[in-house]
Amino acid sequence: MTVDAARGAPLGTVAEPPPELVQLLTPEGERVEHPDYDVDLTADEIKGLYRDLVIVRRLDAEALALTRQGELGVWASLLGQEAAQIGSGRALRPTDMAFPSYREHGVAWCRDVDPVKVLGLFRGVNHAGWDPKEHRFHLYTIVIGSQTLHATGYAMGIQRDGVEDAAIVYFGDGATSEGDVNESFVWSAAQNAPIVFFCQNNQWAISEPLERQSRIPLYRRAEGFGFPGVRVDGNDVFACLAVTKKALDNARSGQGPTLIEAFTYRMGAHTTTDDPTRYRLQAELEAWKLKDPIERVKAYLVKSQMADKEFFDAIDAEAKAVGSDLRRRCLELPDPEATAIWDNVYATEHSLLAAERAQFTSYLGSFEEVSR
Amino acid sequence: MSTETLSLSRAMNEGLRKAMENDPKVVVMGEDVGKLGGVFRVTDGLQKDFGENRVIDTPLAESGIVGTAIGLALRGYRPVCEIQFDGFVFPAFNQITSQLAKMRMRSLGTLELPVVIRIPFGGGIGAVEHHSESPEAYFTHTGGLRVVSCSNPSDAYTMIQQAISCPDPVIFFEPKRRYWDKAPVDFDLANAAPFEQAVVAREGTDATLLAYGPMVKTCLEAAQADEDRSIEVVDIRSLNPLDEATVLESVRKTGRCVVVHEAPVFSGYGAELAARITEKAFYHLEAPVLRVGGFSTPYPPSRLEDHYLPDLDRVLDAVDRTFAW
Numbered sequence: 001m002t003v004d005a006a007r008g009a010p011l012g013t014v015a016e017p018p019p020e021l022v023q024l025l026t027p028e029g030e031r032v033e034h035p036d037y038d039v040d041l042t043a044d045e046i047k048g049l050y051r052d053l054v055i056v057r058r059l060d061a062e063a064l065a066l067t068r069q070g071e072l073g074v075w076a077s078l079l080g081q082e083a084a085q086i087g088s089g090r091a092l093r094p095t096d097m098a099f100p101s102y103r104e105h106g107v108a109w110c111r112d113v114d115p116v117k118v119l120g121l122f123r124g125v126n127h128a129g130w131d132p133k134e135h136r137f138h139l140y141t142i143v144i145g146s147q148t149l150h151a152t153g154y155a156m157g158i159q160r161d162g163v164e165d166a167a168i169v170y171f172g173d174g175a176t177s178e179g180d181v182n183e184s185f186v187w188s189a190a191q192n193a194p195i196v197f198f199c200q201n202n203q204w205a206i207s208e209p210l211e212r213q214s215r216i217p218l219y220r221r222a223e224g225f226g227f228p229g230v231r232v233d234g235n236d237v238f239a240c241l242a243v244t245k246k247a248l249d250n251a252r253s254g255q256g257p258t259l260i261e262a263f264t265y266r267m268g269a270h271t272t273t274d275d276p277t278r279y280r281l282q283a284e285l286e287a288w289k290l291k292d293p294i295e296r297v298k299a300y301l302v303k304s305q306m307a308d309k310e311f312f313d314a315i316d317a318e319a320k321a322v323g324s325d326l327r328r329r330c331l332e333l334p335d336p337e338a339t340a341i342w343d344n345v346y347a348t349e350h351s352l353l354a355a356e357r358a359q360f361t362s363y364l365g366s367f368e369e370v371s372r
Numbered sequence: 373m374s375t376e377t378l379s380l381s382r383a384m385n386e387g388l389r390k391a392m393e394n395d396p397k398v399v400v401m402g403e404d405v406g407k408l409g410g411v412f413r414v415t416d417g418l419q420k421d422f423g424e425n426r427v428i429d430t431p432l433a434e435s436g437i438v439g440t441a442i443g444l445a446l447r448g449y450r451p452v453c454e455i456q457f458d459g460f461v462f463p464a465f466n467q468i469t470s471q472l473a474k475m476r477m478r479s480l481g482t483l484e485l486p487v488v489i490r491i492p493f494g495g496g497i498g499a500v501e502h503h504s505e506s507p508e509a510y511f512t513h514t515g516g517l518r519v520v521s522c523s524n525p526s527d528a529y530t531m532i533q534q535a536i537s538c539p540d541p542v543i544f545f546e547p548k549r550r551y552w553d554k555a556p557v558d559f560d561l562a563n564a565a566p567f568e569q570a571v572v573a574r575e576g577t578d579a580t581l582l583a584y585g586p587m588v589k590t591c592l593e594a595a596q597a598d599e600d601r602s603i604e605v606v607d608i609r610s611l612n613p614l615d616e617a618t619v620l621e622s623v624r625k626t627g628r629c630v631v632v633h634e635a636p637v638f639s640g641y642g643a644e645l646a647a648r649i650t651e652k653a654f655y656h657l658e659a660p661v662l663r664v665g666g667f668s669t670p671y672p673p674s675r676l677e678d679h680y681l682p683d684l685d686r687v688l689d690a691v692d693r694t695f696a697w
Contacts, residue, residue: 126480128480141471149467150439150446150471152440152443154443154444156443157444160425187440344477344481346516347481347484347540348538351613352612353613
């Protein structure tokens with residue numbers, strides 16, 4: 001094997017045919033057939049998906065603006081990944097359990113998590129403001145890939161409960177290099193656990209392109225672990241819905257895990273602390289803009305005469321209202337009391353924490369004494 | 373009959389069995405815990421009696437053991453993980469310290485993580501490297517974890533059950549060189565000390581030895597051997613939270629204190645004990661708190677471990693030094 005020193009990638013991998021990509025809606029908004037996957041959606045359901053896509057994009061833009069204005073410490077934008085998240089999120093049943101990474105604001109929306117609760121983490125008022133059990137949507141996980149093992153264990157629990165639920169876990173292309181992700185592949189295969197691995201390959205792990213992580217398409221990793229892998233057009237909400245639904249059904253019916261690689265693109269920066277102009281070309285972004293996940297649904301709705309201007313205007317107005325409401329409630333989020341530092345660390349009384357808390361409270365009280 | 377003489381390994385086994393009988397959500401998982409019964413036989417026979425769904429032979433992946441245990445706990449199970457040897461816990465370090473320890477706090481108390489991680493620890497068995505370490509300070513330093521260690525068969529039987537019923541994650545250190553020591557086990561949990569309480573293992577008036585796990589026996593032998601002075605031995609049992617009251621009461625009585633553990637002295641658990649005693653019992657002290665433990669080196673080859681590990685003579689040497697002060 002020779003290696004191109006300039007790029008570090010092994011030669012010989014370029015000649016491979018392009019991988020299969022499951023697509024049901026082209027970037028131009030044409031409905032296309034696929035031999036293995038299909039969706040049967042009513043006009044209202046399609047309009048519902050469109051509404052989801054537009055609203056989560058608006059929420060994301062609002063959060064980005066709040067960060068620029070210093071109201072959030074940082075934000076990880078989902079821009080460009082709306083279809084992957086809404087398609088997979090809407091494939092879930094209420095009793096299924098989702099384990100997100102930290103960019104899954106669209107899945108949170110599908111799980112009825114109040115968007116302002118998602119902002120709590122990024123504003124620094126808490127580490128996660130929602131009840132994971134109520135929404136069947138776990139806490140965000142920032143240490144890359146750790147949540148894949150939690151989802152695998154959870155799926156093992158589902159197996160032991162003897163019910164037809166499934167777990168889905170979200171992670172990115174960078175995470176596929178983590179040991180935990182690979183351990184979870186090994187584990188779920190050996191246990192035949194009812195789990196779906198949903199990898200959003202957005203092409204960039206901060207500044208590192210996919211070829212720094214893998215010399216084969218990511219979905220093909222699954223084969224080596226002994227379960228199916230599929231690459232789906234991550235900007236096609238229909239295809240993401242269809243592929244995820246099938247994988248979840250397979251999990252429920254005892255067929256074990258599936259790896260879904262949703263081929264998509266991170267249109268924005270990794271987070272607001274990042275500057276993508278240092279490592280990627282504008283032309284790449286422009287090319288992906290033509291594959292926008294929302295525009296193609298809109299085009300399809302127009303062409304098929306399922307929706308008119310009035311509908312689109314109403315959705316835009318609703319999205320704007322939801323965004324303004326999010327902004328207002330974000331600004332109203334109170335800073336926690338100092339003693340919240342010691343809250344909920346242990347379920348049971350802990351003598352050391354109780355002593356620290358009492359001492360610090362008394363210390364704070366001493367300032368009040370002085371100011372009197 | 374409510375007492376029986378058992379080895380520490382067997383007492384652990386009986387404790388696990390009891391917990392599994394009492395709660396169908398308790399699952400045991402780890403490498404070789406099934407048919408083999410664990411390399412120290414702590415899980416002997418459990419898979420036969422409770423089945424493969426509750427006694428899980430896992431892939432050889434420690435991060436996976438703890439990570440999937442977290443997932444099982446989120447689904448309502450009470451996993452008891454076995455890490456085969458102390459030196460193998462580090463691949464799971466992220467899952468323990470960044471995930472398991474913090475998850476309850478991060479969820480604002482909505483999630484409960486009743487996970488027990490059993491770790492056979494310490495040296496003295498002539499093992500190859502990575503099989504004789506004492507990593508407890510890494511875990512006592514991490515908020516959100518409880519850290520305990522049993523020193524005798526009766527505590528092994530009761531403390532493992534207390535750990536399993538505890539709603540918080542517990543790192544359970546087992547003194548591997550004491551696995552085959554036998555002693556009477558009291559099966560009546562009503563007689564057991566509370567989970568987070570230290571116990572006075574031997575009463576004395578002249579100096580206090582503080583120890584936990586394998587060093588309790590060493591300290592008891594040292595106290596016994598000292599014919600001139602009356603030495604008290606406190607078994608810490610719960611490292612985090614620490615039962616400060618029992619420790620301080622003993623030190624205030626004796627005025628002299630030596631902390632003994634196998635882990636390196638520098639930045640070790642004994643430093644915490646010494647600092648707290650100095651802060652809270654300063655005027656009772658006749659001498660500084662001394663520490664006896666491993667050296668600031670990697671664990672040595674086993675032919676050297678007798679020099680590295682505190683033994684009766686090194687403990688008594690430290691006791692002599694506190695009296696010479």
